[in-house]
Amino acid sequence: MTETRPSRVGFWIGLAVIAVAAILIAELDAGISGWFKAQGIGKNPLEYPLIAVALGLLVNGVLRASRTHETLKPAMKTELFLKIGLVLMGARLDITQILSQGAGGLIQAIVMVTCVFFFTWWIGTKLKVNEQLKAVMASAVSICGVSAAIAAAGAVVAKKKEITYVTALVIFTAIPLMVAMPWIAQALGLPADIAGAWFGGNIDTTAAVVGAGTIHGEAAQAVATVVKMSQNALIGIAAFLLAFYFVVRVEKKPDERPSASMIWHRFPKFVLGFVFVSVLASFGLFSKEIVGALKTLSKWAFAMAFFSIGLELSIRELGRMGWRPLVVYGAATVFNTVLALGVAWVVFGLLGF
Amino acid sequence: MPERQTTNQPARQSKLSEDWISVIVGLLIVLIVVLLNVTSIPWPLFGVLR
Numbered sequence: 141m142t143e144t145r146p147s148r149v150g151f152w153i154g155l156a157v158i159a160v161a162a163i164l165i166a167e168l169d170a171g172i173s174g175w176f177k178a179q180g181i182g183k184n185p186l187e188y189p190l191i192a193v194a195l196g197l198l199v200n201g202v203l204r205a206s207r208t209h210e211t212l213k214p215a216m217k218t219e220l221f222l223k224i225g226l227v228l229m230g231a232r233l234d235i236t237q238i239l240s241q242g243a244g245g246l247i248q249a250i251v252m253v254t255c256v257f258f259f260t261w262w263i264g265t266k267l268k269v270n271e272q273l274k275a276v277m278a279s280a281v282s283i284c285g286v287s288a289a290i291a292a293a294g295a296v297v298a299k300k301k302e303i304t305y306v307t308a309l310v311i312f313t314a315i316p317l318m319v320a321m322p323w324i325a326q327a328l329g330l331p332a333d334i335a336g337a338w339f340g341g342n343i344d345t346t347a348a349v350v351g352a353g354t355i356h357g358e359a360a361q362a363v364a365t366v367v368k369m370s371q372n373a374l375i376g377i378a379a380f381l382l383a384f385y386f387v388v389r390v391e392k393k394p395d396e397r398p399s400a401s402m403i404w405h406r407f408p409k410f411v412l413g414f415v416f417v418s419v420l421a422s423f424g425l426f427s428k429e430i431v432g433a434l435k436t437l438s439k440w441a442f443a444m445a446f447f448s449i450g451l452e453l454s455i456r457e458l459g460r461m462g463w464r465p466l467v468v469y470g471a472a473t474v475f476n477t478v479l480a481l482g483v484a485w486v487v488f489g490l491l492g493f
Numbered sequence: 494m495p496e497r498q499t500t501n502q503p504a505r506q507s508k509l510s511e512d513w514i515s516v517i518v519g520l521l522i523v524l525i526v527v528l529l530n531v532t533s534i535p536w537p538l539f540g541v542l543r
Contacts, residue, residue, distance in 0.1 A: 163538050171542025220511050227519025294512065413516035417523055429532035436534035437522060 147214050154215025158451075161199065162443040165192045187318070187347050188439070189311050189446045196450015203451070218448040219290060219303070223410035225441030226287050229346075229372075230417030231426055231434040238370050244493025245340065245363070248483050249370035252341045253378070255479055256282035260472040267464045271390050272298040275382055276306050277465065281472040284372045285310040285344030291375050294408030295383035296390075301457050307449055308458070309469050314348035317477070322355040332359035337484035340367025342477050363488070373418075376411045383407050 168191050173184040203209040238246060257278045264274035272293075279292035286307050293303045321343065325335035339352040340363065349368045353361025383406040388398040421431060487493050525531070537543075 166537035167539060167542050170537040170540055174543050217511070220515055223512065223515030224519045224522070227515060228522060231523070409512040410515045410519070413519045417519070420523075426527065427532070430526055430530070433526055433531045433534045434523060436536050437526070439536055440534070 150211040151214040154212035157199070157212060158215055158444050158447055161192075161195060161447045162440055165195060165443045165447060166440075168195075184351075187315060187345075187351060188443060189345065189347060190315055192443050192446035193308065193311055193450040193453075196447040197453060198450075199447075200451045200453060209451075212451075216448045216452050218307075218445050218452060219293075221441050221445035221448060222286065222290050223408075223413075225438040225445060226290070227410055227413035227417055228434050228438035228441065229287070230414040231421045231431045231438075233369055233372055233414075233418035233421065235373065235418060235422040238366065238373060244487045244491070245337070245366040245370040247493065248337055248341050248367055248480075248487045249374060251483050251487075252476070252480055253282045253371060253374055256472065256476045257378075259475050260468065263471050264465075264468045267468055269465050269468055271386075272296045273302045273306075273461075273465055274468070275386070276302055277309075277469055277472065279378055279382070280306050280310050280344060281469065281476055283374055283378055284346065284368065285314065287372065288375055288378065291379040291408045291411055292382050294410075295379045295406050296386045297406065300452075301454070301461070304449060304452055305458055305461055305465065306469075308453060309466075310344045311446065311449075313469075313473055314343055314345040317343045317473075318348035318351045319355070321352050321477075322360075325356055325360070331489070332357055333363045333488045334484045336360035336363030336365075337367050337488045338481050340364035340371070341480035341484060343368075346372070376415055379408050379411050 165188055169184070169188040172186055172191070176184045200209070203212060260278035260281050261274055264277060269277070275296045276289050276292045276298050280286070280289035282288075289303060289306045289310065292298070321339055322335070325338065330338070335356050336353055336359065339356070339360065340349050343349045343352055346368055349364050350361065353364035380403070383403045387402045387406065392398060417434075420426065426434070
């Protein structure tokens with residue numbers, strides 16, 4: 141009881157620090173984008189998630205050095221900020237658009253998610269990575285980065301440090317891919333639709349997918365966005381299947397009978413909010429301007445979440461997880477990159493979607 | 494076998510409620526934006542570095 145007051149004070153001070161940091165991140169993002177534009181580079185290669193994590197790490201160091209890190213910890217609600225942002229992001233997912241324009245994107249998404257998920261799972265098993273971390277990694281690489289990682293983490297009850305680890309990997313690998321892939325696509329002479337499908341099928345964060353598409357051109361950006369949206373739409377299915385698998389196989393006790401309520405208990409509920417908002421958007425209930433406003437609000441929530449990730453990162457703790465998860469993630473990313481190019485070439489080139 | 498500890502769930506209830514809180518807060522924000530017809534949100538807030 142005596143701890144309630146200090147932790148409440150810590151929460152409000154911490155929340156104020158995170159809110160001020162989000163304002164600073166937005167200012168830095170706009171400033172850096174402006175600087176790149178002035179240099180003739182249309183797209184800022186330093187996306188705001190990277191700025192947010194870097195700033196979070198900096199403040200993390202200051203807080204630990206001044207021994208105030210624990211006091212402000214109650215406000216570091218990374219998952220809550222991410223989930224709120226994801227519910228709002230549902231407004232960007234127009235299911236009717238996916239069904240009417242994105243048959244090719246949907247086919248590519250299903251093939252990619254299935255192959256990459258099981259490849260990551262297989263290599264994770266070979267390298268003896270634990271089941272929870274394997275599930276979070278496989279979902280992040282195969283589906284849509286951070287959002288899938290959070291959904292999977294809820295379904296398999298992963299440790300917080302496992303989520304932080306995978307989230308950091310997603311953010312740090314998305315940036316070089318966003319810059320390198322449009323350049324490689326141009327060097328290979330890929331048509332815009334194949335290039336876009338490649339970006340959408342491979343890069344994990346939505347922001348970086350849009351970024352890569354923008355660097356390549358408008359046509360590539362449109363295809364990249366549809367492919368990415370199709371993958372985002374699979375979050376709910378993946379979360380349900382993972383919750384089901386962990387209840388009936390991985391964590392089943394000999395004397396326990398798996399039930400629907402156990403699966404429901406694990407199912408990440410924010411996915412329901414995400415799907416509900418996307419259904420409303422698909423029925424045309426939101427104007428284009430309102431979708432734009434919700435998109436920016438989700439960006440604010442993500443800025444707070446990514447800053448919190450930087451605040452919470454403990455290099456020592458991540459180091460203790462060893463090299464195996466890093467190798468799994470690296471191999472899965474390479475596999476994803478090569479396969480996405482092949483599938484994009486078949487679906488959008490040979491089959492002509 | 495020691496029970497698996499998840500730092501985000503010192504108590505199972507707190508994790509569950511956080512999940513629902515995100516749904517409620519997210520839907521409330523959507524409702525407010527739609528009802529007040531908010532058509533633009535600034536990013537950045539001040540634009541001092543632009």
